[in-house]
Amino acid sequence: MTTFTPVTASETLSTVQWAAAEDAPLEILGHGSKRGIGRPQQSEHTLDLSKLTGVTLYEPAELVLSARAGTPLAEIDQLLAQNGQQLAFEPMDYGPLLGGAPGKGTIGGVLAANLSGPRRLKAGAARDHILGISAVAGRGEAFKSGGRVVKNVTGYDLSKLMAGSWGTLAVLTDVTFKVLPAAETEVTLAIRGLLDEAATAAMALALGSSAEVSSAAHLPERVAARVAAGHLGSEAATLLRVEGFGPSVAYRIAALKQLLGKAGPLQEIAGEASKTIWRDVRDCVPFADGTEKPVWRISMAPSQAHQMVLTLRMQAGVSASYDWQGGLIWLRMEAGDPEASLLRGLIRKHGGGHATLVRAALSHRAAVPVFEPQASHLAALSARLKAEFDPKSILNPGRMAPGSGSATLSPTTEGAAP
Numbered sequence: 254m255t256t257f258t259p260v261t262a263s264e265t266l267s268t269v270q271w272a273a274a275e276d277a278p279l280e281i282l283g284h285g286s287k288r289g290i291g292r293p294q295q296s297e298h299t300l301d302l303s304k305l306t307g308v309t310l311y312e313p314a315e316l317v318l319s320a321r322a323g324t325p326l327a328e329i330d331q332l333l334a335q336n337g338q339q340l341a342f343e344p345m346d347y348g349p350l351l352g353g354a355p356g357k358g359t360i361g362g363v364l365a366a367n368l369s370g371p372r373r374l375k376a377g378a379a380r381d382h383i384l385g386i387s388a389v390a391g392r393g394e395a396f397k398s399g400g401r402v403v404k405n406v407t408g409y410d411l412s413k414l415m416a417g418s419w420g421t422l423a424v425l426t427d428v429t430f431k432v433l434p435a436a437e438t439e440v441t442l443a444i445r446g447l448l449d450e451a452a453t454a455a456m457a458l459a460l461g462s463s464a465e466v467s468s469a470a471h472l473p474e475r476v477a478a479r480v481a482a483g484h485l486g487s488e489a490a491t492l493l494r495v496e497g498f499g500p501s502v503a504y505r506i507a508a509l510k511q512l513l514g515k516a517g518p519l520q521e522i523a524g525e526a527s528k529t530i531w532r533d534v535r536d537c538v539p540f541a542d543g544t545e546k547p548v549w550r551i552s553m554a555p556s557q558a559h560q561m562v563l564t565l566r567m568q569a570g571v572s573a574s575y576d577w578q579g580g581l582i583w584l585r586m587e588a589g590d591p592e593a594s595l596l597r598g599l600i601r602k603h604g605g606g607h608a609t610l611v612r613a614a615l616s617h618r619a620a621v622p623v624f625e626p627q628a629s630h631l632a633a634l635s636a637r638l639k640a641e642f643d644p645k646s647i648l649n650p651g652r653m654a655p656g657s658g659s660a661t662l663s664p665t666t667e668g669a670a671p
Contacts, residue, residue, distance in 0.1 A: 256299040262321075262387060262395070262426040268300055269424055269647075270393035278650045281420035283323050283359030286348040287366055290611055291419060291652040293619050300424060302361060309427065310401070313338060317384065317401050319429040322361025329360055333432055341433040342378050343370030343531075349541035350548065351612055361425040367416035370535035371468035371494065371576055374460070379430075380416035387427040388415065391643025401429055414638070420649045422642040436496035441527040442509050443520040444491040449473060449559035449575070452491040455516045456578045457555065459493050462512055464505040468494035470534050471575040479539035481530045491517075494531060539574055540585040540612075547586040547613040549596065553606025555579035561603040565596065593621040624653050 259265040272279050280296040282288055284303050302323035310319035313336045320329060326344065333339050344363045348355050369378035385399030398411035415423060444455055452471040459466050470492045478487040495505045510519055540548050558579040565571055570588035600606045607625040627635060
């Protein structure tokens with residue numbers, strides 16, 4: 254087994270060209286923070302991009318940043334914070350949930366997995382902020398897409414096509430993202446003690462108001478105790494985040510208090526305490542327990558989410574938390590994992606959606622469809638894309654679907670409706 258560690262885009266191209274010529278499959282990774290997601294790899298060789306680093310362009314006034322794909326996201330976050338800016342879609346850090354260290358994700362991995370966080374309700378995901386890429390297709394050809402400005406484009410937007418492809422179509426070497434100013438003030442209004450159904454109604458009411466809530470999540474009883482080092486206590490917490498200029502935030506929080514005053518006891522959380530809570534919600538810290546208990550990430554209609562979970566609880570022991578107004582469900586299986594077909598069947602029965610097995614033992618990931626199986630017409634489209642970009646199936650073979658020649662685009666991470 255050989256590990257290739259290119260330091261330039263040209264070295265990356267040479268490595269992929271060698272692999273294509275030799276029909277040698279490659280596992281593509283940065284620092285490996287998301288290595289445990291997907292089916293077990295079917296590769297003898299590794300293309301490690303952790304040395305392909307560095308911010309190559311940052312123009313704060315133009316709200317644009319370019320970096321090599323292996324650049325740690327933590328470095329980029331620090332640079333942006335120094336200039337009062339941020340990646341508005343606040344990409345999740347999978348490291349702790351998968352038993353690794355925090356802060357190991359790379360900017361290329363952000364796009365490859367189409368990451369997002371609690372602010373997705375307002376800001377979207379990585380694919381909504383990407384401006385351009387440089388990459389190497391599996392056929393051994395370098396290509397570019399997009400640029401450094403926000404503009405309308407015609408034809409195929411290959412930058413967005415890479416979002417949610419998990420390294421199965423091309424190896425990213427450089428990415429350019431739109432950045433935005435960070436909020437001056439952040440306040441979270443927590444409604445305490447609500448059951449899942451009441452929390453769903455409260456979040457819908459808040460999101461439908463003029464308060465411009467940027468994030469809405471619900472942590473059921475006992476799950477709430479696992480965020481912010483336990484400072485929330487164990488009582489259920491329905492969280493509503495408001496961001497912006499100080500006076501505007503104060504006015505909108507007051508409006509939310511008046512709107513939701515009868516929903517339950519209210520708690521106002523500001524500043525760093527609020528940021529800590531949302532960072533833990535973003536990274537699914539309640540289930541980052543160092544075990545291999547299966548964790549599922551489910552995207553479905555917010556109005557149906559709590560009903561699906563209630564039905565599942567009648568058949569299996571699960572813990573749940575909700576983000577995106579309830580449209581994103583994190584499920585940890587407490588007493589063995591029910592059949593994937595059972596879970597996905599319940600999701601279909603409650604309006605449809607997507608389920609991804611994010612964490613499980615290696616043997617379990619090999620035995621079940623980790624990513625949501627596609628309808629036949631979408632699977633055929635994905636196969637054609639794979640054949641165009643990676644005809645010999647040398648890039649992350651088998652990670653998203655069984656068989657070295659199979660490929661799919663992840664509906665859960667690609668930007669499908671939450």
